Amino acid sequence: MIELKNIDVTFQNKTQTVQAVKDVSLVVDQGDIYGIVGYSGAGKSTLVRTINLLQRPTSGEVIVHGQRLVDLPPKELRASRKKIGMIFQHFNLMRSRTVAGNVAYPLRKSGLTKQEINQKVDELLELVGLADKKNTFPSQLSGGQKQRVAIARALANDPEVLLCDEATSALDPKTTNSILELLKDLNKKLNLTIVIITHEMQVVKEICNKVAVMENGEVVEKGDLVSIFTAPKNQLTKEFINTATHIDQALDKLAKHPTLLQLSKNDVLANITYVGESTSSPLIATLYAQFGVVTNILYGNVEILQETPIGNLIVVLSGEPAQREKAIAYLESNDVTVKLLDHNQKVVAFNKEKVV
Numbered sequence: 001m002i003e004l005k006n007i008d009v010t011f012q013n014k015t016q017t018v019q020a021v022k023d024v025s026l027v028v029d030q031g032d033i034y035g036i037v038g039y040s041g042a043g044k045s046t047l048v049r050t051i052n053l054l055q056r057p058t059s060g061e062v063i064v065h066g067q068r069l070v071d072l073p074p075k076e077l078r079a080s081r082k083k084i085g086m087i088f089q090h091f092n093l094m095r096s097r098t099v100a101g102n103v104a105y106p107l108r109k110s111g112l113t114k115q116e117i118n119q120k121v122d123e124l125l126e127l128v129g130l131a132d133k134k135n136t137f138p139s140q141l142s143g144g145q146k147q148r149v150a151i152a153r154a155l156a157n158d159p160e161v162l163l164c165d166e167a168t169s170a171l172d173p174k175t176t177n178s179i180l181e182l183l184k185d186l187n188k189k190l191n192l193t194i195v196i197i198t199h200e201m202q203v204v205k206e207i208c209n210k211v212a213v214m215e216n217g218e219v220v221e222k223g224d225l226v227s228i229f230t231a232p233k234n235q236l237t238k239e240f241i242n243t244a245t246h247i248d249q250a251l252d253k254l255a256k257h258p259t260l261l262q263l264s265k266n267d268v269l270a271n272i273t274y275v276g277e278s279t280s281s282p283l284i285a286t287l288y289a290q291f292g293v294v295t296n297i298l299y300g301n302v303e304i305l306q307e308t309p310i311g312n313l314i315v316v317l318s319g320e321p322a323q324r325e326k327a328i329a330y331l332e333s334n335d336v337t338v339k340l341l342d343h344n345q346k347v348v349a350f351n352k353e354k355v356v
Contacts, residue, residue, distance in 0.1 A: 161192070272339075
């Protein structure tokens with residue numbers, strides 16, 4: 001569907017050369033909701049704009065539906081761009097036009113009759129839940145409603161791809177969730193391929209099936225959502241995931257209540273992560289029954305990502321060192337990840353000869 005091959009984007013000014021994107025290769029399959037996440041300045045917005053050649057790459061190939069866009073003459077490129085819709089953080093609506101006028105604007109040279117355009121606009125506004133706002137002006141709308149208008153406008157030419165550049169960053173959490181639900185619905189109803197640029201892993205967690213993490217113009221990690229969340233390899237990815245799963249916040253709160261972390265020589269603090277079928281097994285209860293290890297749960301949550309349950313616990317494991325080791329080995333044999341934590345909440349490697 002979308003293939004980016006060895007994309008480089010370099011900007012040159014009077015004093016320096018800036019390489020915004022460095023040798024990035026990605027494949028987005030039809031029907032994907034693909035998240036590209038990174039902090040400001042990571043190069044993610046520049047990268048997504050190469051997909052419709054709003055930003056031409058300095059080198060590399062952009063292939064959409066088998067077409068090499070950089071090779072297309074202007075007329076064919078314009079036709080191809082109509083199949084790639086785009087929405088932005090600040091909506092970019094025309095204030096002097098009504099909601100209907102904004103949605104109709106991309107259809108002005110479509111060859112459709114006025115009646116056909118009006119019908120198309122009505123259908124799009126119904127699709128995004130704004131049928132009653134047809135004659136309203138943007139200034140009279142909430143942020144979420146403005147973004148829904150922008151989405152309807154982006155769908156006017158029946159695109160196969162929708163690019164979302166920080167499309168929820170200006171919205172409050174409740175409105176963000178409603179927009180993400182709308183995008184998920186459009187993905188299913190229209191078989192729409194969606195690429196989302198964001199600095200919030202929470203957004204990726206809610207909607208995406210695949211994710212790439214960018215830093216300093218490079219993709220440092222990519223894969224399916226569940227694999228990235230359960231077995232991140234890059235440190236930046238781990239930071240994003242800890243934020244999205246609220247592990248960092250939980251550890252910060254625990255640190256402010258030292259009585260919870262007054263560990264004896266037979267106690268260890270641990271982060272336990274379990275996936276899929278493991279979430280329904282009574283593994284924690286088994287630790288005491290089989291090994292005499294008591295588990296004190298300080299924090300816990302279960303997420304459902306792509307219909308896969310993922311659990312996270314912060315616990316104190318109490319028992320003789322040898323029995324704790326056996327208990328941890330038992331958990332790991334059941335596909336449960338155990339990371340021991342020191343009192344400063346820094347993850348340390350589990351070492352059978354030395355337990356923190």
